[in-house]
Amino acid sequence: MPSYLQEKHQINPEIIQTVEASEKNLASIFLELNHTKEENQYKVIHAMQKHRLSDQHFNWTTGYGYNDLGREKTEAIYATVFDAEDALVRPNIVNGTHALCLCLSSLLNPGDTMLSITGAPYDTLHQLIGLVGNHEQSLKNLGIHYEQMELTPAGKIDQEILSDKINSLKPKLIYLQRSTGYSFRTALTIGDMEGVIHFIKKQLPHAVIMVDNCYGEFLETREPTSIGADIMAGSLIKNPGGGIALTGGYIVGKASLIEMAAQRLTAPGIGKECGLTFGTTRLVLQGLFLAPTVVCEALKGAILAADVFQKCGYPVKPEPEAPRSDIIQAIRLDCPKKLMAFCKGIQEAAPVDSFVTPMPWNMPGYEDQVIMAAGAFIQGSSIELSADGPMRPPYHVYFQGGLTYAHAKLGIMKALQHLKELV
Ligand SMILES: *Cc1c(COP(=O)(O)O)cnc(C)c1O
Numbered sequence: 001m002p003s004y005l006q007e008k009h010q011i012n013p014e015i016i017q018t019v020e021a022s023e024k025n026l027a028s029i030f031l032e033l034n035h036t037k038e039e040n041q042y043k044v045i046h047a048m049q050k051h052r053l054s055d056q057h058f059n060w061t062t063g064y065g066y067n068d069l070g071r072e073k074t075e076a077i078y079a080t081v082f083d084a085e086d087a088l089v090r091p092n093i094v095n096g097t098h099a100l101c102l103c104l105s106s107l108l109n110p111g112d113t114m115l116s117i118t119g120a121p122y123d124t125l126h127q128l129i130g131l132v133g134n135h136e137q138s139l140k141n142l143g144i145h146y147e148q149m150e151l152t153p154a155g156k157i158d159q160e161i162l163s164d165k166i167n168s169l170k171p172k173l174i175y176l177q178r179s180t181g182y183s184f185r186t187a188l189t190i191g192d193m194e195g196v197i198h199f200i201k202k203q204l205p206h207a208v209i210m211v212d213n214c215y216g217e218f219l220e221t222r223e224p225t226s227i228g229a230d231i232m233a234g235s236l237i238k239n240p241g242g243g244i245a246l247t248g249g250y251i252v253g254k255a256s257l258i259e260m261a262a263q264r265l266t267a268p269g270i271g272k273e274c275g276l277t278f279g280t281t282r283l284v285l286q287g288l289f290l291a292p293t294v295v296c297e298a299l300k301g302a303i304l305a306a307d308v309f310q311k312c313g314y315p316v317k318p319e320p321e322a323p324r325s326d327i328i329q330a331i332r333l334d335c336p337k338k339l340m341a342f343c344k345g346i347q348e349a350a351p352v353d354s355f356v357t358p359m360p361w362n363m364p365g366y367e368d369q370v371i372m373a374a375g376a377f378i379q380g381s382s383i384e385l386s387a388d389g390p391m392r393p394p395y396h397v398y399f400q401g402g403l404t405y406a407h408a409k410l411g412i413m414k415a416l417q418h419l420k421e422l423v
Pocket of ligand 1: 180
């Protein structure tokens with residue numbers, strides 16, 4: 001039987017053996033993931049049926065975009081899927097950072113305090129908050145105070161410290177990031193967040209609880225807005241776009257808060273009423289339909305990577321058998337050459353641009369140089385197989401995505417082979 005892995009992709013037989021031994025070990029874990037995938041698939045179908053989605057909604061309007069039926073349908077479906085009152089799902093929300101920025105800048109006023117309780121937010125938000133740079137439009141320059149508290153060494157939120165912070169700062173907005181970002185911690189699970197959100201609601205009922213949900217969608221059967229988060233945001237070229245959405249971001253949450261974000265996106269008095277979809281509606285919804293399956297494939301890839309690289313002696317986060325609430329797999333490589341070799345392997349496994357070699361570059365929004373392997377159908381889409389990491393010790397690589405498990409598996413083999421060739 002011809003083996004494409006061996007003959008066409010030039011994977012050494014020992015590497016195939018190593019990876020497939022891990023795969024066999026993980027069979028029972030993989031089987032369990034089907035439950036979440038199926039629940040989420042039924043949730044999405046239910047939302048589409050409930051809102052009577054029909055092919056007329058795939059048309060689009062021009063000019064102001066009043067009464068774009070597809071846009072309204074998409075937002076109603078998103079609200080239902082995420083157990084929220086309302087949603088803003090737009091192609092002119094340019095990425096996840098923009099979606100998060102719309103929430104923060106519309107909800108915070110001069111004199112207000114934002115408290116991040118999961119350590120520093122994701123790198124691309126640092127300039128917005130005013131942690132670095134000196135942008136006129138940063139929250140800091142607009143007179144908004146920012147405070148953060150670190151997670152415990154176990155990656156949890158210490159309720160005593162939280163209680164002190166809440167009492168002393170009386171924050172207007174409390175911010176949680178579900179996923180790891182460029183850190184070496186596990187994602188906050190819905191269970192972790194549920195206790196904390198409940199606690200905050202009791203102590204400071206009027207605070208807005210906001211969650212950065214990037215990379216977390218469909219990892220569990222409930223989302224942060226199902227358990228009390230007031231507003232949350234994410235990117236359509238990550239999990240909820242299913243690899244199909246061309247661009248866009250989403251915000252879901254309380255109707256009054258969504259209205260504020262919508263007025264910031266367009267203008268006060270215009271809000272959600274205007275804005276074209278440019279024919280993207282079908283792809284956004286088809287992507288949402290596929291997302292539970294795609295997320296499950298990516299998750300299997302992440303767990304396989306954890307097992308393979310841990311067995312090869314690299315520290316990994318999360319551990320292969322740990323509960324997961326995002327699709328990120330962090331692997332500590334401790335060496336810039338290894339980080340580059342890993343990314344070269346992922347790139348070589350790609351269906352698009354497999355022939356290029358990723359190099360570190362100064363990516364907008366990031367403080368250190370970043371190396372990024374991505375051979376994606378949608379530029380920058382990280383629900384497609386990708387690997388990246390900032391060029392700083394201890395040289396963590398963040399492995400994520402994979403529209404199909406087999407593709408992720410090929411990436412793992414290629415990355416491992418390049419690492420082995422270094423030594
Ligand atoms: C990707 C990401 C963002 C920013 O999203 P972009 O779409 O790249 O702007 C924010 N937070 C987290 C945790 C992310 O993973």
